Amino acid sequence: MRHVKPKQHYIPATILGKFxxxxxxxxxxxxxxxxxxxxxxxxxxxxxENVGYKKHLYTMKDEDINTSFVDDQWKHVEENIQTAIENFICNKDGKMNASYWTVQ
Structure with missing residues (x-):
């Protein structure tokens, strides 16, 4: 279990940065x-990183569950999201590498 970050974005901050x-x-x-x-x-x-978030939006509150469960599940996707978006934008044949988006 890792430390849960209190700012949890509705839309990942890295995507907002594309604007x-x-x-x-x-x-x-x-x-x-x-x-x-x-x-x-x-x-x-x-x-x-300062907009479009709610504190502990995805934090699990149950004592029997890992409080960072959602963050842990999305960690791989979030780490690769910039590369995945660039790959999608630059790829002219419309194909996409699913490994950027899948949780391993």
Missing amino acids: SNQEKGNRRKRLIWVKRKNSDQLPRIDIP
Whole structure:
């Protein structure tokens, strides 16, 4: 069991980073425009790791279950998601390497 990170994103932060004008650097740290739905607040600039998350969204609360079960299951996918997306975008024949998306 590993330590559960409290910020758990609805959409992985690395995917949100693809909406940045910046092309270099960690996608979780690239600047993106953010506006809260149904809010009068003006759009603002932030980084993906600070938006679109809920604390302990996927943390299991049962004492008999590993609290990081969901995070542990998605670990392989999250580690490879940047490569998988780039592979998908750059692949002209429409085929995709499923090993990037499968949990091993």
